[in-house]
């Protein structure tokens with residue numbers, strides 16, 4: 001059997017020198033893998049950061065089922081544009097500001113969340129106009145260019161009136177500060193944003209669809225395997241790939257979980273590769289619906 005490391009990325013190959021325990025830990029703590037669709041979305045998001053200010057800033061909405069990797073992309077985008085000190089202006093700038101839409105948001109809760117994130121929490125009784133002014137002032141001062149909102153479908157938990165108000169607030173912030181909005185949410189979020197026609201119009205939409213039996217999915221699995229520190233290459237049959245899809249229901253989080261578990265099993269058994277029969281007999285311990293709800 002092949003004992004070289006050409007089946008691995010340089011990073012994964014280096015891990016082969018570590019004890020089993022360390023390798024298992026490395027697999028468990030795996031952070032971020034750039035599959036093509038994620039790259040495509042990130043490339044598009046990165047364009048927003050350099051977009052010249054104007055009256056109608058382009059915005060992007062990314063929809064996908066729970067566990068499809070939205071928050072991972074959000075964090076990656078945020079981390080690629082960390083706050084930095086501009087030595088020319090002597091100011092600290094935060095080009096990308098990322099927040100989570102509160103559950104059952106209204107104008108007050110939205111601003112409270114935003115201000116806390118901005119490091120300027122308000123008195124509980126502060127009036128909304130004050131909160132709005134404070135948020136505008138700080139965001140302007142730190143040069144926010146893109147406001148990212150995760151879990152945007154939470155808007156739908158509000159009454160019709162609350163929903164309109166929150167959407168209005170988003171449109172107001174975007175117009176007033178001339179910033180782009182990036183919203184992540186489950187598919188229902190489409191409906192939430194659609195509640196404001198003017199706002200919806202400026203959103204370009206991306207969907208993270210569940211994985212299906214095609215080349216994209218093969219690329220994802222191959223990428224995961226190349227990043228998994230096992231001594232021997234894992235060559236999976238088309239049947240195994242179909243089985244992975246069936247068990248995981250095409251949800252990114254479940255696919256990562258399944259491959260990681262199989263890899264850990266392969267280390268512990270000494271087999272050192274993932275074989276078709278291991279996939280065939282693998283029993284998921286997750287409940288696809290409950291685990292990432």
Ligand SMILES: Nc1ncnc2c1ncn2[C@@H]1O[C@H](COP(=O)(O)OP(=O)(O)O)[C@@H](O)[C@H]1O
Pocket residue numbers: 030031032033034035038064065066067068069070071072073252253254256292
């Ligand atoms: N690009 C990725 N690289 C590594 N793991 C990922 C990636 N995308 C998703 N995952 C896995 O899937 C899990 C769920 O992803 P998450 O971004 O929280 O999904 P969502 O926000 O769409 O519900 C993550 O905790 C991680 O284990």
Ligand SMILES: [Mg+2]
Pocket residue numbers: 070071072150
């Ligand atoms: Mg999420």
